[in-house]
Amino acid sequence: MTEKGLDNFFETYLKKEPLFLDKSVIQSAHTPDEIPHREEQIKQIANILAPALRMERPSNIFIYGKTGTGKTVCVRHTTKKLQGVAKQNNIQLDIIYVNCKLSKIADTEYRLVAHLAREFGKEIPSTGLPTGEVYNIFYKAIDEKKRMIVIVLDEIDQLINKTSDEILYNLTRINSELKNAQISIIGISNDLVFADNIDPRVKSSLSEEELVFPPYNAIQIQDILKHRTSKAFKNNVLEQGLLEKCAAYAAKDHGDARRALELIRVAGELAERNNEEKVSIKHLDMAEDKIEKDRVIDIITTQPLQFKATLYAAILLKKEKKNTTFTGDIYEIYKDICSKTGLRPLTQRRISDIIAEFDMLGIINAKVISKGRYGRTREINLAVPPAIEPKIKEIIVKDLGL
DNA sequence: CGAGATTCATGTGAAGTATACCTTTAGGCTTAA
């Protein structure tokens, strides 16, 4: 594009009628004022948390529900309101929200507690301190004055699966050590059976109250979509039947409202980019692809080099022969890649773990199978759409300097 | 022919190692009175 062309481009962009009225309303960070079909749950959470306003420690809450059932939104909404009232009445109440899944923020006990302490303005080094010491710093930081603290641990199942349930034990035990402050924990889990695997002692103290968020049905998702899109989009830019279709997409396996909202937002962005006046079903399909693509690419670019090399081996191997691959094959190719790039090869033991992690991330499907006489291994398949494989390869090749 | 033993290739758990980073402590140097 020439300079002149670029000028023109921005000029026309500015003149162009935007399709959006207020895009932020359907972005994932947005906490709406009204949450349809969750009145009951919000009421319950509010009831449980209300004692905080009288400086009585609210019961710990454990919330289950699949993705996109409004768990996070409801908790954020309720805590926000709670904090608002507390502030007006000069009540010392802190709400801390931690998403355990966001890579590297809180994926070990140390990092979680360090993160919490940092929320209270303490400097915690990334490594080197005993975990117990970090707990102490945290205790001291919060126990300075009389206050209530509500800690929201989102996607807590990820954290516990990766480490152990000791973290929860320590956290629930903190209260007995505190003189002034009191903390209350809200755990949010996507995994419905997750709590069955944790220490019963921990479980009973953590889930003094339990809430289950059922999936939305298609009608409810439509409702939510209507509600939000009416604020986000201009009138009449959504093609007839689009919301219904979008809701149907999202309700395919279970009612995932977050996904529905993301779909419609991305569809809108795509339509706008193509200078179209209406968002149509075509865009919805494109959006579905784009979301998946962005998700995968985002995960891959942030992986360490060794992980990339491993994934590259899996991709190469898939090209070579169409049928499924096994750990040993991948390891051989991986070693080749290492020697070509000067990367220090890791052991097969480690690669096995890396493969398992990619499985968790949903980048590959790995199933442990026994081939009888011919041993036992993982049966590995790429789980990324073939369309974006070249893109992934490109990224990895560049990063590995091949 | 069928039950039990064997076998393979790797899964998996535990313990050990390397690295990077932390705090504490003690000694040496500087500085100011």
Next chain:
DNA sequence: AAGCCTAAAGGTATACTTCACATGAATCTCGTA
């Protein structure tokens, strides 16, 4: 003498390695019909 800097000592978390044992169905072996 007090204050500050530096280096050594002693400690931790994390990512990885090493070691050793666990797995589980295809295949083999061998006793029996």
